[in-house]
Amino acid sequence: MDSLRRSIGRVLALATITMACSAANWLPLESDGVHDPTAPGVKHLQQPAEALKVLPPDTTGNHVRWVEALEKGAINPRDRLFSKAPTQIREDDILLNLNGGMPIVRFPHRAHTLWLDCGNCHDHLFKAKAGANKFSMFAILQGEQCGVCHGAVSFPLTECSRCHSVARSGPSRVPAASPGGGAAPATR
Amino acid sequence: MSRRRATRLGVLGPAALLFAAASLDFVPHAAAEYADVVLNKRAEREGVRPVVFPHWFHRIRFRCKVCHSELGFKMRVGSNDVLMSDIIDGRFCGACHNNQIAWGPERCDLCHTGKPGLPSGIYGGHETGGPGRW
The missing domain is CATH 1.20.5 (Single alpha-helices involved in coiled-coils or other helix-helix interfaces)
Structure with a gap:
């Protein structure tokens, strides 16, 4: 005892x-x-x-899962000050890095458009056409492309598998849509 | 192993460890909250402390696009020229820091809280140890 x-x-x-x-x-x-x-x-x-x-915990960055916090309503940040234009949420996913060695990248438009305007990325960072963009981890690690935010304010670049999330055995293996997931993915 | 060699190892081992620990201590600590931005292009030259902008505080209340689309803040530290006259006229921070949404521009001390001497930049351990640092 x-x-x-x-x-x-x-x-x-x-x-x-x-x-x-x-x-x-x-x-x-x-x-x-x-x-x-x-x-x-x-x-x-x-x-x-x-x-x-009080926000959903993470292991890195601010130790907050910001997208989850937004999706679950733990936070409700304003989406505009003056503009009358309604928020545009895009739901599809884009698969990237189809021919590389790492697992395929699933880019969820929804998680990004919850926070950002289309014009924050298109077209000065990425052309709005699947397959039209050349990605480079080297550039990203230097703070270009995805690295403009990831590694500065969004989850850092040490979290490889959060982007490289789809096993390399064909797009049929896309995991079930998570809160950040969406409709049928376009591929690059 | 000879006794002399063992003694030498016994002294050098801990000394080396101590040295390693001490040199680790000289690596700058990324202690700030992730994505804190220090603005010091003009502040100290004008006689006030640098500004600390906490991304974490603002993103609880506003989505990225409010500042980075509507208000015109470029997503690159150092690329935004923000003058107090802009803020007083309601541009940049002044769109909210106007005593209506948030405290007004006369509350100098609430934004100018940075350590003197800090260079402008984004703080809080955003670096990856990748090519940018090699």
Whole structure:
């Protein structure tokens, strides 16, 4: 009985430590290295931990799954200030990197158009035609193409399998549409 | 192994470890919240602290396209010339920071909270250790 109590105690202690560690993902503004702790305004600003701990957790970036947060209604960010134009959500997926060595990339338009306007990517970053764009991981890692956002504000480029997500045995293996997924994918 | 060699290893081993730990400490820490932007093209030259723009705070309240499409912020650190006169006239940050949607431009201290000397840039561990750093 004693040993059982002891092991329960150990598990609880371990859980506490784990929780303490995961809560430490978000540094207080005063010690995050970019804010000046002596600046008079800092104490009035919202702390990241307060805002982010209630959102779907991730293992990297802001430690928030932002698309999931939006899809589940955990956040409801405004989509325009002045414009009258309604949000355009595009639902299809594009398969990329069909001939490479890594798993095929499934690009979900929905997850991207929830946040962005078509004009944020088309046509200065990507031509709006499947097959018309040449992608390069080298360019992406340098902050071009997908790397304009991924690696800066969207999930970082260490998360290979989030984009390279479709096993290389034909487009018939496209996984069932996730919350970010959509209709029949176009291929490149 | 001779005793002398073992002693030497016993001293050098921990010393090497200590040195490795100390040099790791010199690698700059990406401590800021992911995607924090420091704006310091003009701030310090004009006598105020740099601005820290937290993407995480703003994306809870606005989708990317509000600022990066409607307000005209280019998606590249350093490529936006934002003057206080623009903000006071309601452009860029001033579209919201106008005392209606968010605090107004006279609340200098709330945005100009950055550490003096920080260069403009995007902070928070966005780098991958990939070619951009090699």
